[in-house]
Amino acid sequence: MANAFITTLPVLARGMDKKSAPFRPHSLLAAAASAALVLGSAPAGAAGVTAGTLIENTAVASYDDGAGARTINSNTVTVRVDELLDVTLTSLDPGPVATGPGEAVLRFELTNQGNGPEAFRLIANPAVAGNDFDVTVTAIAIDRNGNGTYDAGVDELLGAPQLTAELAPDTVLTLFVLVEVPAGATDTQTSAVELVAEAVTGNGAPGTVFAGAGVDGGDAIVGTTEARALARGNLEVGVTAVALTKAVTLRDPFGGTGAVPGTIASFTITATVSGSGSVADLVVTDAIPAGTTYAPGSLALDGTPLTDAADADAGTAAQADGIRVDLGDVAGGSTHAITFDVAID
Amino acid sequence: MNSFAKFAILIAATALGAGAVQAQQPAGPVSLSGDVKAVKIVTAADGSERTELVEPGTIVPGDRLIFGTDYANTGSEIVTDFIVTNPLPAAVRLAPDADPELTVSIDGGKSWGRLAELKVTAPDGTQRAATHEDVTHVRWVLASIAPGAKGRLTYPAIIR
Numbered sequence: 001m002a003n004a005f006i007t008t009l010p011v012l013a014r015g016m017d018k019k020s021a022p023f024r025p026h027s028l029l030a031a032a033a034s035a036a037l038v039l040g041s042a043p044a045g046a047a048g049v050t051a052g053t054l055i056e057n058t059a060v061a062s063y064d065d066g067a068g069a070r071t072i073n074s075n076t077v078t079v080r081v082d083e084l085l086d087v088t089l090t091s092l093d094p095g096p097v098a099t100g101p102g103e104a105v106l107r108f109e110l111t112n113q114g115n116g117p118e119a120f121r122l123i124a125n126p127a128v129a130g131n132d133f134d135v136t137v138t139a140i141a142i143d144r145n146g147n148g149t150y151d152a153g154v155d156e157l158l159g160a161p162q163l164t165a166e167l168a169p170d171t172v173l174t175l176f177v178l179v180e181v182p183a184g185a186t187d188t189q190t191s192a193v194e195l196v197a198e199a200v201t202g203n204g205a206p207g208t209v210f211a212g213a214g215v216d217g218g219d220a221i222v223g224t225t226e227a228r229a230l231a232r233g234n235l236e237v238g239v240t241a242v243a244l245t246k247a248v249t250l251r252d253p254f255g256g257t258g259a260v261p262g263t264i265a266s267f268t269i270t271a272t273v274s275g276s277g278s279v280a281d282l283v284v285t286d287a288i289p290a291g292t293t294y295a296p297g298s299l300a301l302d303g304t305p306l307t308d309a310a311d312a313d314a315g316t317a318a319q320a321d322g323i324r325v326d327l328g329d330v331a332g333g334s335t336h337a338i339t340f341d342v343a344i345d
Numbered sequence: 346m347n348s349f350a351k352f353a354i355l356i357a358a359t360a361l362g363a364g365a366v367q368a369q370q371p372a373g374p375v376s377l378s379g380d381v382k383a384v385k386i387v388t389a390a391d392g393s394e395r396t397e398l399v400e401p402g403t404i405v406p407g408d409r410l411i412f413g414t415d416y417a418n419t420g421s422e423i424v425t426d427f428i429v430t431n432p433l434p435a436a437v438r439l440a441p442d443a444d445p446e447l448t449v450s451i452d453g454g455k456s457w458g459r460l461a462e463l464k465v466t467a468p469d470g471t472q473r474a475a476t477h478e479d480v481t482h483v484r485w486v487l488a489s490i491a492p493g494a495k496g497r498l499t500y501p502a503i504i505r
Contacts, residue, residue: 048406049436049505057434059414059498061377063427063490074377074414081436081504084405115406209403219403 047169051083051116052215083214085199085222086113087120089229092148092174096236098277101185104135105150106177106233110197112167113225116215122162123196124177128232132189135179135235140195143174150176163200177233187239188276196230203227238277240332244284245270263344265292268337275332282330284338287322292342294319299340301325374420375427375490384409384501406504409440417495427487429498430454439480440501447500450482451475457484 049055059074092107112118124137140162141155155176158164164173177193185191201220202210204227214220247268252258259265271284288294299306299317306315306325317323317340325338382398389395398411414431418424432454433439439449439460450457451465463475485498 051405053436055381055410055434055436055504057379057381057412057431059377059379059429059431061375061416061427061429063373063375063424065374065420065424066422069426070373070375072373072375072377074379077379077381077412079381079383079401079404079410082403082405221403221405223405 047084047086047113047115049081049115050169050215051081051114051220052218053081055079055081080216080218081115082218083116083118083201083220084114085116085118085201085203085210085220085227086225087111087118087197087199087227087229088113088225089195089197089231091231091233093233096190096234098238099181099235100237100239100277101181101183103138104179104181104235106179106193106195106235107148107150108175108177108195108231108233110164110173110175110229112169112171114199114223114227115169116220117166117168119166119200120164120197121200122158122164122175123198124162125194125196126179126191128192128194131191133182133185133191135181135191135193137193138178138180141176141178143176146174148174150178164197179235181235181237185237187237189237191235191237193233193235194230195233196228199227201227236276238275238332240273240275240277240279242279242282242330243272243274245272246286259344261344264295264341265289265344266298266339266341268339271327271330271336271338273330273332273334278329278331280329282327283324284327285322285324286338286340288319288342291345293345294323295341295343299323299325300338301327302337303339374418374422374492375424376415376417376419377429378415380413380415382411382413384411404504408504410437410502410504411499412502413497413499415495415497416490418490418492421492423489423491425489427490429485429487430482431484431498431500432482433480433500433502435505437502437504439477439483440503441477443477443483443501448484448486449480450484451479452481454482457482 056076056078058076060071062069062071088111090109092109097104097106110120122140124140126135126137139157141150141157142164144155145151167173177195179193201213202208202222204222206222206224206226208222210220212219249266250257250259250263252260252263269284269286271282273279294317296308297305299308299315301314306313308317310316314327315323315325323340327336381401383401383404385397385399386394387397401410412431414429416429445461446459448457449460451463460475460477460480464472465475465479466472483500
């Protein structure tokens with residue numbers, strides 16, 4: 001719509017150059033129409049028309065007074081759109097962030113829901129009622145490279161006072177709250193951190209007006225969000241432990257259990273992961289004992305044979321390198337049994 | 346919008362007033378005067394609500410404005426074929442409770458009708474019923490204005 005009218009502007013410009021151009025009511029009408037539309041044009045995002053936009057209204061009348069057609073314009077009335085202060089903040093973590101003692105990162109998303117450029121003050125509060133323990137907030141960072149993950153040295157740490165840059169309307173910012181979980185935190189304990197974002201211009205009850213504090217000297221008015229938002233990020237401690245036990249059974253060539261040359265020794269390594277969390281990249285390795293020879297093809301995980309070669313399955317086995325089984329991510333409360341045979345030389 | 350375009354329009358407006366209209370035709374017998382009011386909901390002590398028209402103070406998206414145009418025939422002769430055309434500023438949309446009989450345009454003033462009669466054609470040729478959001482212009486048509494007669498034309502709008 002607006003584009004169609006912008007194309008009439010060159011016509012207007014030519015008319016200016018030639019003030020003696022013959023009066024043509026139709027072109028004037030179109031010119032007045034285009035002026036109002038173009039003047040008022042402003043991007044209207046989710047937050048509405050941008051603060052500072054001038055809304056200008058002009059009516060055009062044509063009539064016949066008996067001596068011919070006439071056209072007149074009304075005066076133009078102008079109102080300026082003021083700045084609406086609105087902000088939302090949400091946690092980007094789908095559930096409690098699993099953590100152990102030490103560093104953890106909580107993710108949040110801030111949106112400038114107002115219609116003007118606005119900076120926001122960020123306040124992180126780790127002392128939330130109901131916490132099993134309180135973390136220490138190390139810093140608040142802005143996701144500078146926009147990948148949704150905190151990258152030390154890349155994402156910008158905010159110094160005090162913790163303020164965002166001035167954000168254009170509808171801007172969405174990913175924020176990280178970096179925390180330190182105390183060493184005393186134990187398995188399954190939880191803690192929450194509250195992050196608050198407040199419009200720097202001001203906040204308060206919806207409708208509160210900050211005269212002259214908006215764009216271009218207009219007013220700023222607090223919207224339905226109170227220009228303040230609070231979101232909570234949750235942490236859950238998952239302390240996991242891995243225990244390995246190794247057992248052996250002997251079967252000698254005579255049907256007994258003596259350790260003589262030719263006896264087959266069957267080893268069972270049991271990996272037990274305990275706790276509420278999980279361990280990542282759990283790899284179990286064992287050497288072939290001296291004086292024994294690996295029995296090819298005997299490696300198995302939880303009763304399922306694994307080939308000796310390094311291939312798609314989780315295990316490899318060789319005389320020189322011993323056995324290696326990659327269990328990957330293992331949740332607390334699970335147990336895996338790795339078995340292999342050797343022959344006594 | 347860029348400042349050049351704004352400048353050009355200011356110049357154009359000057360040219361309209363000082364040059365084209367007045368230089369070529371004496372002032373006509375009809376006067377037009379525009380104004381704008383904000384609609385404010387006032388809650389009385391007993392909890393009842395009423396609306397008041399006030400000077401636009403602090404206005405933000407979603408607020409309601411009433412654009413008005415007063416006309417008067419100050420001459421001694423009847424005028425005929427009186428048509429008032431009001432392009433809607435781009436920053437507002439026609440309010441949903443605007444008079445359904447109002448003559449509107451959704452194509453920048455090329456064609457006119459009641460909103461219920463108008464259709465928007467998408468680039469792929471499909472059509473849908475026009476909505477208040479689509480309105481680009483409103484228009485009033487009066488067959489004549491008697492000498493000394495006057496009136497007021499208004500339309501309600503909501504800031505986008």
